[in-house]
């Protein structure tokens with residue numbers, strides 16, 4: 079994993095700026111910077127959870143509150159040090175997030191944000207109603223954080239602690255997103271079927287992200303409690319949660335730096351508005367909420383990408399001479415990832431036995447049986463609606479079977495999940511391409527090698543995954559060379575023409591080192607020359623011992639390519655045989671080729 083020099087320079091310059099800034103700020107400025115740092119920590123969690131992971135939370139302030147009250151309670155009632163309070167705050171907040179996440183994160187659509195409002199409100203109401211937490215009066219006399227004998231009492235002392243933690247959280251997030259785990263997080267918006275095809279459970283990934291965002295909120299809560307030395311319910315209510323979301327959106331919910339920019343933007347303008355509104359009206363306090371609501375709506379209408387998206391756009395325009403296409407990946411030289419031993423010729427790879435799939439009254443797949451042996455290319459063909467894609471979805475575990483059995487390498491996979499089947503060595507492409515448009519070509523393929531690595535959130539975020547990450551990227555580059563897309567490593571996948579996106583999906587599948595490659599209409603949208611290149615690639619893969627099952631409508635392409643064909647019609651198997659046998663069969667001509675005898 080190569081950290082780009084520019085990112086290092088930007089980070090160092092940022093750190094120097096933060097170090098030197100107090101020289102130019104008064105007491106008020108330093109206190110404001112402390113609030114910005116605390117807000118930025120929460121907003122950073124939201125950038126990961128909402129901006130990258132696609133799960134909107136209106137309840138982050140409640141997590142800030144859980145951590146703040148935990149440390150406040152433990153340090154005032156049990157005389158624990160603030161550092162023990164930090165440990166407890168992180169543990170309890172993460173546990174709360176885990177429990178709430180398990181209950182709510184499976185909710186789809188608008189129900190998830192609605193549920194975050196519900197638990198956000200409930201938790202903040204709890205703070206105001208529990209005697210042990212001081213009800214609405216809160217908890218006072220919280221001890222300061224101490225470093226040895228030095229108590230961090232002044233805003234300037236807290237400034238350095240707060241911004242050290244903000245820097246570490248930023249670094250963690252930066253490394254995390256550039257890793258194996260980060261590619262999976264960035265693919266969350268592509269849906270659970272895409273993630274399962276690379277061996278991941280979307281719910282588990284979202285849950286880990288939810289807990290990570292809660293831990294960032296916990297850091298903020300701990301800092302808040304020991305900086306103010308007092309906690310009460312109102313800074314952790316729904317209103318505060320909306321403010322944190324506003325910070326993330328204003329800065330740019332798709333950018334880590336957006337958390338800093340957004341927190342600064344919201345808190346500085348809030349101070350400014352608080353100064354100006356009393357001059358306009360005696361009810362300035364109420365007007366503030368209205369002004370912020372109006373700002374939120376304007377932002378959602380005209381600048382959803384936030385401030386950083388404008389900065390990124392300008393940067394792209396000013397760097398047009400150094401386009402992504404001209405950057406090249408340099409292989410790391412790490413030893414390559416280990417590969418599966420090739421199967422002996424004739425080994426049975428797949429066996430489909432009397433499989434039935436009904437959708438209500440419709441029998442989409444009706445008692446279909448066939449086998450695929452190692453090193454074969456088998457085509458599954460049939461007219462539109464014959465049940466081919468349903469058959470693919472049954473084999474790969476996307477759909478459950480109504481009847482029948484499927485074995486892969488002799489193991490019964492009838493009731494295995496898509497993720498388990500993918501992990502056994504079945505890789506696939508999709509009829510409707512499933513790529514993340516903004517993800518680079520190199521990363522898109524590296525996602526396929528996901529199951530060949532093991533670094534999780536913590537190892538990746540701490541930057542301890544470099545060797546593995548290099549090997550995964552080298553593997554992705556090797557597959558790009560194989561399909562002739564080297565040179566476009568850093569082009570966003572969505573910028574490729576549809577035909578090349580299909581080929582890119584094949585490279586992603588190959589990066590997993592599969593036993594069986596299942597291709598759903600790979601030649602659709604390809605030009606004649608591209609089809610020839612694809613056919614050559616598939617023949618080469620067969621020569622290397624890979625087994626391929628392919629659905630394809632282009633008869634010319636498929637007839638020249640495959641060893642055997644299984645023809646389906648109205649959900650049932652019509653015939654199985656060599657391309658010559660299928661071509662000559664009268665039933666096939668009637669059903670599939672419209673009786674032309676092509």
Ligand SMILES: Nc1ncnc2c1ncn2[C@@H]1O[C@H](COP(=O)(O)OP(=O)(O)OP(=O)(O)O)[C@@H](O)[C@H]1O
Nearest residue numbers: 437440441442460461462463464465466467468469
């Ligand atoms: N999730 C579903 N719910 C209900 N019916 C479905 C579902 N998926 C597929 N079908 C129906 O099952 C039948 C087979 O569909 P399938 O997509 O498997 O056919 P196909 O051979 O892949 O067609 P095409 O070549 O057009 O992709 C069709 O009648 C389709 O409408």
